[in-house]
Amino acid sequence: MSKSPSNELQSFISVAKDHPFPIQNLPYGVFQAKRAPFPQAHIGVAIGDFVLDLTILASLGFFPSLQGVFDQACLNPLMATTPKQWQQVRQKISALLASTNPELRDNPSLRQKVLLPHCEVTMLLPVKIADYTDFYSSREHAVNVGTMFRDKDNPLLPNWLHLPVGYHGRASSVVVSGTPIHRPRGQILPNPPEPQPILAPSRRLDFEVELAGFIGHGNPLGTALTIDDAEAAVFGMVLLNDWSARDIQQWEYVPLGPFLSKSFATTISPWVVTMEALAPFMVEGPSQDPEPLAYLRPKIRRKSHFNIELTVKILSKLGLDPAIICRTNSKNLYWSLAQQIAHHTIAGCNLQSGDLLASGTISGKDPGSYGSLLELSWGGKNPIKINTQEERKFLEDGDRIILEGYCQAPNYRIGFGTAEGLILPSS
């Protein structure tokens, strides 16, 4: 991981101090112009209220060593270049946008070609996702769920403190922020635990606030990534909402895990924030007791967690402003991304460029930091207020859930933008 750009670095594009996309960030995304001139998807970088069009810059010869990387509708070719090339592209873009560089700043016709206001583009899914894995790495979340559904005196299962529990998720139904979500229907028990299911729209639809990493470089089948090499495999991070139908999940999940209760949709934020931008915001994670096995213990660096402030907002059909219902932080996670990757590959499973690895619901200690309605309403027993007129146990049709996240430096923020979705009635 290279040194972070200076706190003082500025772009000729003015960016407010609390804006998610200063020159220190430069996240990558895939977008389409809402109107002409081009109908196909392009690759861009967010800078303030603008998108810098890398596809056009590449066609003008700005990235001569990266032929073919910016002319596809996904970041996968860029992710598959070397980490050194990731760094070079980022340096080139940073230099081009710097306040001191006249190349783009003083060329109005070029500026007009390659800088589009955010409001004039539609963001698309940034990556053609290969495999998707979801972990379960927040101790507070696992304890909350275990307390509700298993044994309040012994809420963690015996394996939980020894390995980052995870499962394979569904890649095809990962969608970009803004995609509406149809309430899923499925088998639910109208009179639990009476085992007589009906087919009905889920009555306990929920969100889960998560952070997720995209693999840039994986490992061949039959080999493992060591924990000290694990982070170098990651290209960047996004916010992720693991929509969950609790009633479908409760009936289907034994013994092979969640299936239809999750696979109907997963929302990610459109901008992939690079590991380089996040590097200054790495912090130590919680101490781990019992000490994990050697392959899960870093030999070199201790700063394995991301200090990212996360909020969840809800806006109902009746609401005027989104209400914050959760404030949490990814440094709350027990298992780190590096530990997740080392574990994922220890038996020889190959990670590939384009794989998505999510953290699991990120809950903190205090009830206001619980990362799902299941926990916030304690299984539906304690509805939460979402505006002057309404409360919620679970999501209702017309509810919009908005995830946001950022890292705070003295003079700037590294923001993720939003991952949002509107609940539509069952189709």
Add this chain to the structure above:
Amino acid sequence: MSKSPSNELQSFISVAKDHPFPIQNLPYGVFQAKRAPFPQAHIGVAIGDFVLDLTILASLGFFPSLQGVFDQACLNPLMATTPKQWQQVRQKISALLASTNPELRDNPSLRQKVLLPHCEVTMLLPVKIADYTDFYSSREHAVNVGTMFRDKDNPLLPNWLHLPVGYHGRASSVVVSGTPIHRPRGQILPNPPEPQPILAPSRRLDFEVELAGFIGHGNPLGTALTIDDAEAAVFGMVLLNDWSARDIQQWEYVPLGPFLSKSFATTISPWVVTMEALAPFMVEGPSQDPEPLAYLRPKIRRKSHFNIELTVKILSKLGLDPAIICRTNSKNLYWSLAQQIAHHTIAGCNLQSGDLLASGTISGKDPGSYGSLLELSWGGKNPIKINTQEERKFLEDGDRIILEGYCQAPNYRIGFGTAEGLILPSS
């Protein structure tokens, strides 16, 4: 589903009566010539001891309406054409190989270009797999596992008779027959149930004999495939070995299901047998009690199961001949492929071209038909004899597992070929 080719149809290439690849079969695969003239992968059809090279035929203008379909190293473009086109290609190939047609038969220079002996090619993974789902659809298998690990008086979990239980598997580690399998290492309990794991090579490595379907045409996100439309979504079938590390599985699988215990490798047979070739071998499945919910009940056709004879052979380092350790049949399955697809999509999950859906271990009633060593050795308690000198509880390094399968007609067989893998020591 169209009518099956006549029982009397013959090719000018002679094919023995018990050969897996008569003209009635015509399965698709991807291969590479072991020597020159071409280094890249081609698409082919198996006919007797030969492979018919469709990539070369296409370049010679034999498939004018399918530009670009046969010049990639996978079947995905063919699978993404319409079912009507699948049928047309198959008819064209069948006509070209028929004993009565001189076009290829009497053209030695064309024959030499497009017909390669099996022994001169290496088979590759036939499909770029999108998502992989594994079901758990054999009642006998679920009862055996439930009897061993849960409650012998009540071995099925309450949901099992109401829905085809399944989980998301790992797509990246699906490999073609012949790929060696490194014994996975992972967290296991040396003194179960004492929850003190060590990192070690699996001591309870196993196979599972399964049948799997490749989706040709799926459904958009937020919609469902009805059970009567489900089979038309399937392009063809392969044999599948869901290698499983039982000791890793036992420790990791609660509460989110199997993860590293399965994701180290899954082997499939190289030839994709089309639904059209299998159509004459559809049979009724077992009666289902309780009656499933309406979305799992076919309105039109009752023949939902495949009558495919399956065998599992093992050959150890010391063995001279492979020994048959399991004879089973996919008609033993409780849940049909159509039910699996209808269930998979009922909550809105989108299936895509290239998805792989596996049946789960196919066990029958009689102990000789159990589809895994876990069941055959009853959890390691009753080792089985594999040759005059050796017995097995679980797999040892140097063991080779060979799955075979075929449908039997009076005058021919529709064979799947083999799905085999050799166990190498932990890497």
